[in-house]
Amino acid sequence: MSVSEDTSSAPKGPSIVALIGVVAVLTLIAAGGGWLLGGRLGLAEAAKPEGEKPATAAEMPTGSVVPLKPILTNIKIPQDVWIRLEAGVVARPGEKVSDELAATVAGDFTAFMRTVNLMQLRGPAGIEYLRTDLQERAVIRSQGKIEKVYIWALVME
Template identity: 40%
Template sequence: MAETDNSEQDAGGSKKGGMMPTIIAAVVVTLIAAGAGAGLGSVLGSSAPPAEPAQPAEPEPHAEADAKAPAKSDIAKAEDEPTPLQLVELKPVLTNIYSPTDSWLRIEASLVVKQDGSVNAEILAAEIEADTLAFLRSVQLAQVEGSRGLLHLRDDLRERAKLRSPAVVDYLIRTMVAE
């Protein structure tokens, strides 16, 4: 046993290797980490390659004419056509609305229709009255509050009327009462 103790010690009485391998390992790991950090920093920190200069878009041929002319409403566009327009009054629609459940909404409206002879105005009015009733039953009172709400309601009802018949030019809300 005495031999093993002597073999582990040097002539100077110190252990073989000592702290030197630990210091070398720490230096090597530190150099590797510093190199990796510098490499990653240069990759992430480098600026992107310069972009190619953008070429101006070619204007559309109709865009200039549209930009010069003021935007026309559906009625103004329909007045330019040779077919005459007809104002069809709808019967007042009174219904309870979706929310709050104890609220009622009454709308009196009219349709502006092209008189091209393809559509019977009375039948179209009855169909659009039914569409208006069905739509209003799904409306919440908060959706029709204020001027924006009224405009959105009118746009929605006009869109539904135009889906019913292409002869419909506009949907005009004459009165609306919420209770």
């Protein structure tokens, strides 16, 4: 009697070429869907709210920009969170912001940042409220010489 050998082999798994093909097709579908969705939603127009018109030259601040020294302080709640704020102020046209006034405004900003809690800084609305609060303090401290406050960087650790 002859012993016949069974030459059946284990089933083969998918090839690497098939895997690359599937990934490429899915990537193209995702890119096409993103492009269509972006066009439909008008992401370029989403930056401007519908009721708002573009700023004209008359509405843009025309005063000189004075950068403030970076402010590094901890906040009130939680106290182990540190904030670095880089901001600048815009003087009203015809007004000059002296170094002493800039230092006073920066000191006022530091004192204010020590009263802020972390929940107040959540999201874009929180940053906008912070900018508005800082602007109000700067206008009061400068007796109207400062027109606007810009926040260039806000880092929390």
